[in-house]
Structure formats: C-alpha cells, structure tokens
Amino acid sequence: MKLELHAVGEDAMTSLGGDIARALEGRGIVYLEGDLxxxxxxxxxxxxxxxxxxxxxxxxxxxxxxxxxLGEVNVYHFDLYRLANPEELEFLGVRDYFDGNNLCLIEWPAKGQGVLPTADLTITIGAEGEGRRLTLAGQTTHGELTCRRIQQMRSEG
Structure with a gap:
C-alpha cells in the first residue's frame, strides 16, 4: 500500500511525524529517503x-x-549519510538494533544496502511547491497496517 501526504512547513512535518509514531506503535524499521x-x-x-x-x-x-x-519504546535514529562502506555497520553491531520490539529510523538507507534488513515502511520525501510530498510505502504487514492507520487518522481529522 502507498499513501501520498503533503506537509507545508516544519510544524506540519513534525505533526505528521506524530501521526506516524502513533501508527507505528513504537516498533518497526523505517527508511527515510529524499535529498538533503x-x-x-x-x-x-x-x-x-x-x-x-x-x-x-x-x-x-x-x-x-x-x-x-522512552519508557517501553527504544528508538534508534540512524543517519548513514557519512557512511563510507556498509560493512562499517557490522562493526557497530547494527544487527542488535533491529530487534522486532525497537523502532529504527534510518536516513540514507541506500548507504547501508546489503546490511540493513527490509524496511516495514519507506518514506520518500520530495519538494512540492512550498511544501513536501511524502510517499509512504508499506513493505511488510506492519508497514501496510501503519499506512492504513495514518490514512484513517488523516481522514478523521
């Protein structure tokens, strides 16, 4: 399932992040793609x-x-922009982070290709007018459910 969303400004982006957090229920692997x-x-x-x-x-x-x-939720925020070689992730013991009960947010996931597990949710961000277009793609059952939850939240209000 793919979901297209729009955000104009930092506050809208932060608010959308809140919806995504609630929909993920504190777990999963999320790839964040887009230019600098x-x-x-x-x-x-x-x-x-x-x-x-x-x-x-x-x-x-x-x-x-x-x-x-964060209480019962462990979040690991990765930024792989400066990663020279995906094998560097192995030296960090990166596989330990991908326990099913953690939430891993991974910026620049292409830099870790071959080492990173499949994403539950891939979010691709691009410029659109004054704001941003976000394409959310569920890659697993958890990712699909996350997209449906976000769609429901957004339609309710």
Missing amino acids: GMGKTTLSRGIIRALGQQGPVKSPTYTLVEPYE
Whole structure:
C-alpha cells in the first residue's frame, strides 16, 4: 500500500511525524529517503517527540546512531549519510538494533544496502511547491497496517 501526504512547513512535518509514531506503535524499521534538506530529520524529530522524548533530538550525522529509551519504546535514529562502506555497520553491531520490539529510523538507507534488513515502511520525501510530498510505502504487514492507520487518522481529522 502507498499513501501520498503533503506537509507545508516544519510544524506540519513534525505533526505528521506524530501521526506516524502513533501508527507505528513504537516498533518497526523505517527508511527515510529524499535529498538533503527535504525534512528527514524534522520528520524523525516529530516521531521521537511524539513517543515521549522531552530533551533535544539531534541529528546523528556524525555519530551514525542516536538512541532514545522512552519508557517501553527504544528508538534508534540512524543517519548513514557519512557512511563510507556498509560493512562499517557490522562493526557497530547494527544487527542488535533491529530487534522486532525497537523502532529504527534510518536516513540514507541506500548507504547501508546489503546490511540493513527490509524496511516495514519507506518514506520518500520530495519538494512540492512550498511544501513536501511524502510517499509512504508499506513493505511488510506492519508497514501496510501503519499506512492504513495514518490514512484513517488523516481522514478523521
């Protein structure tokens, strides 16, 4: 299932992140694709804040991963932009993060191709007029259900 959404401005992107967080129910693997400056980190920030993060949500550009332990939900925010070789992920013990009970948000997933597991949900962000067009594609049963939940949330209000 694919779902097309639009967001104009940072607040709209953050709000959409909240809907995505609720629909994911705190677990899954999410690929965030799009050019530099499209709002991948802003959307991630919305997701992480909606799950209970009170402090700052920083971009993991230099650390590759930022962990957030939010009660019963563990979120791992990856930014693979600076990754030179996918095998570097193996040295980080990356497979341990992909436990079915964690939520992994992965920016620039193509850089980890061959090491990363299949995404439950792929979100592709592109420019559209003054805002952003987000295409959400469910790749697994969990991803499909997530898209349906978001569609329902958006239609209700």
